[in-house]
Amino acid sequence: MxxxxxxxxxxxxxxxxxxxxxxxxxxxxxxxxxxxxxxxxxxxxxxxxxxxxxxxxxxxxxxxxxxxxxxxxPMSDGDHGSIIMWLIRQCMMQRPELALHPEQGLRIDTYRKGCIKPDGTLTAIDYFAGQDEWASPDGVLMAVEVTSKDRDADRRDRQEKPRAYAYADIPVYLLVDRDNDTVVVHSSPENGVYQNRRPYHYGATVRLPAPVTITLETERLKDYA
CATH class of the missing domain: 3.30.70 (Alpha-Beta Plaits)
Incomplete structure (x- = not known):
């Protein structure tokens, strides 16, 4: 850091x-x-x-x-933005019928009336068309967060946002944890908790479960460590 x-x-x-x-x-x-x-x-x-x-x-x-x-x-730095662009390219190449939207607002009424802007939101290409700034999370397949270099990252990205996304029944939550050089895959949401949580070190092959079904070769993330 x-x-x-x-x-x-x-x-x-x-x-x-x-x-x-x-x-x-x-x-x-x-x-x-x-x-x-x-x-x-x-x-x-x-x-x-x-x-x-x-x-x-x-x-x-x-x-x-x-x-x-x-x-x-928090405002993004250069490495944060580069990681998001890397993920966007992976999604486009492997699932061209989907789109990873940067910072699209989600209104998550199931988690204490939350309004959240994930770093990335994976949906069908036109899912957000016609929706307001704070859209429904019902069609979201994956939420993505990349930790920022700030003092609230632990509370925000590792505690509160996983609960919010799980309460919204978003199937996969992908956390790129730059403090620990890991990629953490959360899946199988149930009653506000992701039942499966699996961390991978940078460089590992990460297979994101259905309905995402994307494989990430994360060697490139070492360039942003």
Whole structure:
């Protein structure tokens, strides 16, 4: 990990001030900014308030709603983006009838009214056509997250998002864990828990189960370690 990246603020004070100024009236006295994090006083917020907050966020800020709490999605670095592009190419070559959509919003009502933007969402090519910014997860075959170099990666990508995706019955959750140089395949969701979780070290052959049915030769990921 690059020195200092784990302590990088999620957003700037200037972005927070703009967000707070434009926030819906119901949230204006609830938002706080502490140690670079966006916080909400007095408990969780509802989806409608969050969607309005996300609409007025500065261009440099991408918001998600996890467990009823708004969170700032970390900005991608070059390696993060390269991994997503590598995955997009693998999906296109092996399953041309599918598409891996970067950062398509999903509204996951089954997990405490969550609104999440996975790093990648695998669906039939036209599944999201005609849907809103926060789409239904019903047709999603796989959600993908690539860990960012920030202090909240463990809570966000290894704990909260697997629960949300499992509650939404997304068949496969693929986590590229850059802190541990591993690819972790979660499958068989049941009652908010993936029953199967299998980690692979970079360089291994990773066979993603049905309905994804894609094989990843992960030697290339060593270039991004």
């Amino acid at each position: 690059t020195p200092g990246t784990a302590d990088r603020p999620q957003m700037s004070i200037e972005d927070f001030e703009e967000l707070n100024r434009k926030a819906p009236e119901t949230l204006r006295n609830k938002l706080e900014f502490l140690n670079g994090r966006l916080l909400v006083k007095h408990g969780p917020i509802d989806v409608e308030d969050f969607e309005e907050l996300a609409r007025v966020a500065p261009e440099t800020v991408t918001l998600e709603l996890l467990n009823g709490k708004p969170a700032v999605k």
